[in-house]
Amino acid sequence: MNSYRLRRFKDRLFSILGLLCVIIAVIPLGSILLEVIVRGAPVINWNFLTQTPGAEGQSVGGIGPSIQGTLILIGLTSLFGIPIGIMSGVFLAEYGHNKFASLMRLFNDVLTEFPSIVAGVTVFLAVVLYFGHFSPLAGSIALSFILIPIVARTTEESIKLVPNSLREASAALGVRRWRTTVSIVIQAAKAGLITGSLLAVARIAGETAPLIMTVLGNSYFFQGFGQPIDALPLRIWRDALQPYPDIQAAGWGAAFVLIAVVLTINIGVRLVARGRHGFGR
C-alpha cells in the first residue's frame, strides 16, 4: 500500500513537471505572438501594405517594397530551388544505394544545419563582389542554400514511404525504371513533396541573415535584377534599430505581416496534409 502510494505520488509529480515544462516552452512563443499582434496589428492598413517608406522626417509610410521584395525572393528561389531539391531527393531515395549518394546525403545534412549567415557571406564573396552589386539573384542563391537541403530531405522521406508494391506493379507491366519513378512514385508522393516545399518556403521567408549581405535592402519598389531590393525581415531589422517610436511601430507591423504569412503557410500545409490521402507528411 505504502509503495503504491509512493508510486502514485511519483507518477503525479512527473505529470505535473511535464506539464510545467510544456508551459515554460510555450510561454515564449505565446508572448512573442501576443506582442507582435498587440503592437503590429494596429498599424496595418491598405496604405501601410502598399506604399513606400516616407522620406526622413516625414510620415512613416508603408512596407510595400518589403512585401514585394520578399515575394520576388521567394518566387525566384522556389523557381530553381524546388526543382533541384526535389530532383536531389528523388535521386537519393530511388537511386541512392551507393557511395556517391551517401556522400551527397552527408553534405545535405551538414548544409541543413549550416548557420544561414555563412550562406550569406559565401554568396557575398562569390556573387556580390564578382558582379559588383547586391541583387535579388544573389539573395535567391543564398536562400536556396537553405531551401534545397530541406526540400531534398523531405522529398527523400516522402518517396521512401511509397510502398514497394507500386514500383513492382509498374515494373511488371514492362515500364522502364525512370518512367516508374516519374509517373508512379512521384505521383504517389506528391502530397508529401508539396508539403515539404511549402514548409521550406515558409522557412526562407523569415530568413534575415543571408539577405543582409546579398540584397542589402531598399526603400523603393523593384528596380531590376541587378539592383538591391528589400525584404520583410530586413525591414524589421532596420526599423528595430531606429530610435523613433513610429518607425519602430512600422517594424512591428512588418513583423505582423511576416508572421501572418509564415503561420498561414504552416497551418495551411497541415490542414491540407491532414485531409489528403497519399504517402508523406
Add this chain to the structure above:
Amino acid sequence: MQSDQAAKMSSLGLSAWYDQKQALDNVTIQMRTNSITAIIGPSGCGKSTYIRTLNRMHELIPRATVTGQVLLDKEDIYGPGVDPVMIRRRVGMVFQKPNPFPTMSIYDNVAAGLKLTGMKRGRNLDDIVKSSLEQAGLWDEVKDDLKKPGTSVSGGQQQRLCIARAIALQPEVILMDEPCSALDPVATAKIEGLMTTLKEKYTVVVVTHNMQQASRVADYTAFLYLGKLIEYDETTRIFENPKQDLTERYITGKFG
C-alpha cells in the same frame, strides 16, 4: 507427358539465389500453351521466387541472381542482349495483394501499361480498356465508375482490375502469385472462373497455397519442396496418383 512442342514457356535447370541463400535448385518445368500450370508447395519452398524468375522480376531484388534457362517461345529470356523490360511486356503478372495505382482512376489503371510503355500509339485506348475489363469480368461492375480511383472498389474487384491492367498489354503469358489469398470465397470463385476463360487466350501460371484451387483450375501441377521440383504432371495424376511419397503426403495434408 506431351512433347516440348506445345510448351509456351519452360524453365531448364533453373536455380535462384538471394545473395548467398539458394532458393531454387535446378528446376525444370514446362508451361504449355493455353493451359493453366499450378505451382504448389509449403510456405518458403520457393513458389514466389520461381514465378518471379519467369518475367525477370527476381533480379530487381538487390543481390538476387539466377542461373539456368527460361525459354519463352524457345528463346532464352536470360540470353545475352535480352531486355528484361521487353520480357515483362510479354509476360504479365498479378500479385498476391491487389496493388492498383492509388493515384489513378480505374480507367487509367487499365491504360497505365500502354501509356507508360509508349505502346498506345495508333490504337483506341477506350476499346482496349473496355475489352480488358470485360475479359477480367469487371466491366459490368465498374462501367459507370471508370473515373473513380482504382483503390475505391472492393478487394476482389481490385484484383480483377489488376488482371485487366495486365491483360491490356496483350501479354502471351500471365503469372499469378497467390491471386486469391487476400480474397473471400465469393471473390475467389470469380477469379478462378476467370482463370479458366483466360487460358483460352493466354498461358497461365498460378502459384497457390490452396490444393483445392489447384485441382479445380490447373491442367498441370508442379510440386516444389525446399527449392526443388519434386513432381510435375497433369493435375489429375498429381492429385489422384502421385508418384512421389512426398507429394502424396503434402496433398493429403500430412505436412506443409
